[in-house]
Structure formats: structure tokens, C-alpha cells
Amino acid sequence: GQNIDQPTEMTATEGAIVQINCTYQTSGFNGLFWYQQHAGEAPTFLSYNVLDGLEEKGRFSSFLSRSKGYSYLLLKELQMKDSASYLCAVKDSNYQLIWGAGTKLIIKP
Amino acid sequence: TAGITQAPTSQILAAGRSMTLRCTQDMRHNAMYWYRQDLGLGLRLIHYSNTAGTTGKGEVPDGYSVSRANTDDFPLTLASAVPSQTSVYFCASSERTSGRDSTGELFFGEGSRLTVL
Numbered sequence: 001g002q003n004i005d006q007p008t009e010m011t012a013t014e015g016a017i018v019q020i021n022c023t024y025q026t027s028g029f030n031g032l033f034w035y036q037q038h039a040g041e042a043p044t045f046l047s048y049n050v051l052d053g054l055e056e057k058g059r060f061s062s063f064l065s066r067s068k069g070y071s072y073l074l075l076k077e078l079q080m081k082d083s084a085s086y087l088c089a090v091k092d093s094n095y096q097l098i099w100g101a102g103t104k105l106i107i108k109p
Numbered sequence: 110t111a112g113i114t115q116a117p118t119s120q121i122l123a124a125g126r127s128m129t130l131r132c133t134q135d136m137r138h139n140a141m142y143w144y145r146q147d148l149g150l151g152l153r154l155i156h157y158s159n160t161a162g163t164t165g166k167g168e169v170p171d172g173y174s175v176s177r178a179n180t181d182d183f184p185l186t187l188a189s190a191v192p193s194q195t196s197v198y199f200c201a202s203s204e205r206t207s208g209r210d211s212t213g214e215l216f217f218g219e220g221s222r223l224t225v226l
Contacts, residue, residue, distance in 0.1 A: 004151060035215075042199060042217035043152075087152070096168075097215075099151030 028093020
């Protein structure tokens, strides 16, 4: 079967750096997405990786290793507003999006 | 800018009743989707539409139906609601399509929280 694994919850301190991991087993691969979802709100797009390597976008970076079925989202200079759930999703060989259950990130002052 | 508008925001429904969740987008996107989100599970695709006039089944289509009469509207209907359909429902759209899902970014509505008793 197809599977996306992410930690259920993580805690970090304001101003620090946190890395949220995502491992996947899917039938084929056509890209990996990260979305941010604040409680009670809609998911919003953060990043898209289709090739191996690091994509940097301001305080957020996303890394992909297709051979390892692995990605991470790196958040730097954490702010309280970064408290949210982070969703990993993989597009399989049929271009179907498979979603992880999300990682709830708690930021403490 | 409105983006995607869903209605109602929340609803309590008696089991056996029918319900239509409305979704309207103003971005002229070709593809639209309905997902449900349940605690501890990833988003699950219910139905999708790659373009006006066409629809397809997602991962969990049973008990739901959709229509796509025009580009902007994509309503989701529960013909006879059951408690297992208690969930948060998200409508989404994307500009480009490739198979059942797009290659591009998804834009989500704010969600409709449905409770079936």
C-alpha cells in the first residue's frame, strides 16, 4: 500500500530551528508538497520538490531524496505564528496526491 | 480576493437527511476537488473534476455525489447522511490538471464542518 509517515507532534522554541521529516512509500513519484494548516483553517501551499536537493524560500526550506523516499521541511528563526500543522503530500505515478496525517508543531516562547 | 468560498461553514445534520455542501471559485481554475479531513488521518479525496462537465471518483466516494455544470461551482451532495460522514470537508482547486490531480498548487476553501447525529 501507499504510505506517508510524519511525526504526529513536535515542540520547538521561538527563534530556534526545527526539522519536520516525511518518509513515503508510494507507487511512483511525481513530486512532493508541503502545506501549512493553522487550526481551524484551510491548508496553504508552502513548497514543491520534484528533484533531489534543497529548495529554499525565506525562513522555510524543503529537502528531497527520492532514492531514500524522504523529505524534510526546515523552519528557521521560529515565530509563534509558525504554530500549525504541516502536511506532507506525494504525487504518485497516477498523479494522485497521497497525504500524510500532518505534524502539529507547537512553538513555545 | 475571494478565491474559494464554501458554505455552510458548519452544519449539524440528522442521520438519513440529505445535504449539499456548496463550493464556488473565482479563479477560473479547471480542476476542482473535494476532500475530507479526519483527526489522525491525511486528507482523503472524495471526488474531483478536471474540467467543467466531467467528474471522477477519488479514494472515498461512497455516499457522496458531485456535479460540475460550470467552471466556478462544484457542489458535494450527501444523499442520506450517516454518522461516519462527520468530518471537515475541504473544497480545493488548481489551475492545471494531470490525470486525477494537478501538477500544481492546490488552493483550499476554509472548510465545512459537518456533524451527523
